[in-house]
Amino acid sequence: MIAAYLLNPASPNRELKDICLEHLGAVLPGGKEELPAKAHCIMQLSRLLDEKLKLFEQDRLFYDVELPLVQVLADMETEGVAVDKNQLEAMSLQLGRSIENLAGEIYRLAGQEFNINSPKQLGKILFEELKLPVIKKTKTGYSTDAAVLDELAAAHEIAAKILEYRQFMKLKSTYTDGLAALINPGTGRLHTTFHQTVTATGRLSSAEPNLQNIPIRLEFGRLIRKVFIPRSKEHLLLSADYSQIELRILAHVSGDPVLINAFRNGEDIHTRTAAEVFGVLPEEVTREMRGKAKAVNFGIVYGLSDYGLSKDIKVTRSEARRYIDNYFARYAGVKTYIDRVVREAREKGYVTTLLNRRRYLPDLFSPNRTVRNFGERTAMNTPIQGSAADVIKLAMVNIRREMVEHGFKAKMILQVHDELIFDSPADEIDRLAELVKRCMENVLVLNVPLVVDIKAGPNWYDVKKIELLGSF
DNA sequence: CGTGTCACG
DNA sequence: ACGTACGTGACACGC
Numbered sequence: 420m421i422a423a424y425l426l427n428p429a430s431p432n433r434e435l436k437d438i439c440l441e442h443l444g445a446v447l448p449g450g451k452e453e454l455p456a457k458a459h460c461i462m463q464l465s466r467l468l469d470e471k472l473k474l475f476e477q478d479r480l481f482y483d484v485e486l487p488l489v490q491v492l493a494d495m496e497t498e499g500v501a502v503d504k505n506q507l508e509a510m511s512l513q514l515g516r517s518i519e520n521l522a523g524e525i526y527r528l529a530g531q532e533f534n535i536n537s538p539k540q541l542g543k544i545l546f547e548e549l550k551l552p553v554i555k556k557t558k559t560g561y562s563t564d565a566a567v568l569d570e571l572a573a574a575h576e577i578a579a580k581i582l583e584y585r586q587f588m589k590l591k592s593t594y595t596d597g598l599a600a601l602i603n604p605g606t607g608r609l610h611t612t613f614h615q616t617v618t619a620t621g622r623l624s625s626a627e628p629n630l631q632n633i634p635i636r637l638e639f640g641r642l643i644r645k646v647f648i649p650r651s652k653e654h655l656l657l658s659a660d661y662s663q664i665e666l667r668i669l670a671h672v673s674g675d676p677v678l679i680n681a682f683r684n685g686e687d688i689h690t691r692t693a694a695e696v697f698g699v700l701p702e703e704v705t706r707e708m709r710g711k712a713k714a715v716n717f718g719i720v721y722g723l724s725d726y727g728l729s730k731d732i733k734v735t736r737s738e739a740r741r742y743i744d745n746y747f748a749r750y751a752g753v754k755t756y757i758d759r760v761v762r763e764a765r766e767k768g769y770v771t772t773l774l775n776r777r778r779y780l781p782d783l784f785s786p787n788r789t790v791r792n793f794g795e796r797t798a799m800n801t802p803i804q805g806s807a808a809d810v811i812k813l814a815m816v817n818i819r820r821e822m823v824e825h826g827f828k829a830k831m832i833l834q835v836h837d838e839l840i841f842d843s844p845a846d847e848i849d850r851l852a853e854l855v856k857r858c859m860e861n862v863l864v865l866n867v868p869l870v871v872d873i874k875a876g877p878n879w880y881d882v883k884k885i886e887l888l889g890s891f
Numbered sequence: 892c893g894t895g896t897c898a899c900g
Numbered sequence: 901a902c903g904t905a906c907g908t909g910a911c912a913c914g915c
Binding site: 597625632720789793796801836 | 903907908909910912913
């Protein structure tokens with residue numbers, strides 16, 4: 420399954436019968452021949468896929484990264500993450516009361532009761548009963564998403580209430596109630612499943628529950644993180660996250676001197692970008708300028724458009740265009756790199772990552788311009804996002820080896836794309852922090868340093884940065 | 892099961 | 901004139 424994934428990660432079907440069809444051109448029979456036919460196919464496939472991996476120079480990625488990662492992920496899933504069930508239930512009750520109060524307010528303002536969770540019913544109330552202006556439409560009717568409600572907030576106080584209602588409803592259904600329902604009664608912990616063959620870029624995904632999307636951006640949601648705790652009172656949680664890994668990878672693959680210098684000098688990258696884009700000194704950069712520059716940096720990684728940027732930071736499209744033009748004028752190496760990646764993708768039909776992960780981009784050849792543009796943005800984004808996935812996967816394999824070798828009691832329990840979480844005895848924390856930081860920062864040698872921040876604490880909310888002594 | 896919405900990196 | 905930021909998963913609704 421994993422070999423087939425590396426050969427073509429965008430292929431939607433990963434069942435044995437799909438892989439047989441794709442690589443052997445064979446249709447698996449049903450009935451009494453099914454089992455021996457499967458055995459035969461697996462044998463054929465193991466040789467064939469091994470040959471194909473060698474041909475694509477993906478054998479190291481397969482044997483040195485993805486295969487050893489299987490055991491790492493299995494152990495993480497088995498260990499699970501402890502949660503405070505009582506606290507989860509208390510939060511649920513509190514959210515339930517807030518939701519009821521808000522619903523009452525919303526019904527009063529609407530002049531009737533209806534299902535607030537139904538976009539169809541909500542649209543009718545907002546745009547037909549209350550006659551609010553229609554901002555945008557979906558395939559099936561009126562859009563009522565957060566951007567629309569934000570705009571409506573000026574016209575009617577119901578909009579803000581609905582936004583608040585949605586926020587609480589999300590927290591209750593997906594997080595407090597949703598997580599509580601998935602606590603394993605035997606272990607008292609949450610045991611996610613990490614999927615290794617799902618994403619087109621090489622990232623992992625997490626399901627049942629998804630522990631890669633626990634709230635953090637809004638303070639209220641962030642409190643959910645308090646329920647994620649160590650397994651015993653002698654333990655702490657330790658989190659280790661890569662600082663700006665995607666932009667560092669961009670600096671490496673593009674060779675852009677301004678970007679490389681910024682990272683080598685340990686500069687704040689968003690401030691540096693603001694200084695470049697707005698033509699001021701770093702010390703003259705305001706909060707607002709830095710915020711916009713941060714959005715530009717994200718946009719660069721995504722394969723930006725002036726439209727997407729303007730929507731993100733709420734400036735006019737021509738203003739966004741100016742930021743982008745300024746960016747490419749100052750980071751000319753990035754511009755050259757992006758043009759090269761897209762051109763090579765068109766020539767070869769695929770893009771690759773640092774460790775030779777591959778993604779085919781048939782969208783590049785679509786007659787539809789929108790689809791083609793999408794393909795071009797994918798061509799820019801995938802080598803960055805996918806290389807970041809390569810880096811952390813290799814680090815996970817190396818960390819596990821060292822932890823086993825040195826007899827650590829601590830356990831790696833979660834991966835959140837650029838971050839690893841450990842459940843560790845308090846008296847191991849300093850040694851673990853040193854090991855994890857060293858493994859993550861030295862996993863590959865790039866032309867800019869990789870920097871990892873380490874935090875520790877009594878739960879996932881209250882982790883605080885710790886500085887390591889004497890490790891340089 | 893498709894759609895809309897929204898949580899994360 | 902049109903339609904667009906990259907990658908996921910879960911929930912609720914409604915067919």
